[in-house]
Amino acid sequence: MVSGGGLTAAAASAGFNGSFGLFQKLPSINHAQVSPVIFNFWFAAGIVISSLVLLVKYPLVLTPWGILSGALLMVSTASTFTAIHRIGLSMSTGLLSGTSIIVSFSFGAVVQGEAFGRTALAACAILVLVVAIVAYAAAGQLASAANQQSDEDGDVEKPFIATIREQIDNGSLTGGADGQQQLVGAAFALLAGTFGGVLIAAPIVTAILVTVQQGPWPSLHSKQAALPGIASGTCWNLGNMCSIIATTDPQVGLSIAYPVMQCGLFVAGLWGILLYSELKGKWQLGFWLPGLFVLAGASMLAAAK
Numbered sequence: 001m002v003s004g005g006g007l008t009a010a011a012a013s014a015g016f017n018g019s020f021g022l023f024q025k026l027p028s029i030n031h032a033q034v035s036p037v038i039f040n041f042w043f044a045a046g047i048v049i050s051s052l053v054l055l056v057k058y059p060l061v062l063t064p065w066g067i068l069s070g071a072l073l074m075v076s077t078a079s080t081f082t083a084i085h086r087i088g089l090s091m092s093t094g095l096l097s098g099t100s101i102i103v104s105f106s107f108g109a110v111v112q113g114e115a116f117g118r119t120a121l122a123a124c125a126i127l128v129l130v131v132a133i134v135a136y137a138a139a140g141q142l143a144s145a146a147n148q149q150s151d152e153d154g155d156v157e158k159p160f161i162a163t164i165r166e167q168i169d170n171g172s173l174t175g176g177a178d179g180q181q182q183l184v185g186a187a188f189a190l191l192a193g194t195f196g197g198v199l200i201a202a203p204i205v206t207a208i209l210v211t212v213q214q215g216p217w218p219s220l221h222s223k224q225a226a227l228p229g230i231a232s233g234t235c236w237n238l239g240n241m242c243s244i245i246a247t248t249d250p251q252v253g254l255s256i257a258y259p260v261m262q263c264g265l266f267v268a269g270l271w272g273i274l275l276y277s278e279l280k281g282k283w284q285l286g287f288w289l290p291g292l293f294v295l296a297g298a299s300m301l302a303a304a305k
Helices: 004-017 020-025 027-032 036-050 052-056 064-087 089-111 119-152 180-212 222-247 253-261 264-275 281-304
Strands: none
Touching: 004 222, 004 253, 004 264, 020 027, 020 036, 020 064, 020 089, 020 222, 020 264, 027 222, 036 052, 036 064, 036 180, 036 222, 064 089, 064 180, 089 119, 089 264, 089 281, 119 281, 222 253, 253 281, 264 281
């Protein structure tokens, strides 16, 4: 019997992970022209602040791996916010969901040597995900061309150009029936170390990314960006914590929780389409259909484990 608590946590994770990007789309952020890199800095602050509650039970342990993890997370989320800024919340979430699943699977299979009971099914799942990514990119290009033509005809509609970005989002999720309490504790202890890494890495990564842009140093826009950025980081953090609770529930596990959590893709799509009109009319199919392929691929990978 599936645990209601674990399933609820998986659904909550999907909701939080599908919603953290919408804070970057707020009118105050757009009006102030806040750089995605600067928004990412405040996002990191939100992760750190919302993680302080973990220190009540779990010690802060700074390790090289924790700092590296925090640095990779900052680069990943900076790429995410840049993608949202350029191509919109809906399409960017679709692309990063597909690619992050493939990267997570590859890391587990190649680096960690994880075994899959159904290799053929796993291979088919990767193929389905690749098809979804290509479909998202193609749909974005077609919609962009159509929108540009619409602009020339005087019908103003927000254009966007789809590009493929590979990144690790929340990393590989693990779970099991044995030693649930120990696993949850170890996971949250690791989170405390990772967030300590974020605390150290965030200003360094921000400085590097700003320097690479070869432009004037942007303002921190603390008045306009601090609260939305911190709220975005807190939202992401809550989603990550819920994912740990869901995948470590022995009655739910990875095979059920992982596909449910990938529904965050559809949550982000709803925000982008309903609130910000990123896709209109028939072009909405360019989001929903590939999204079903992503969900199918995630389900197949979970079943192949």
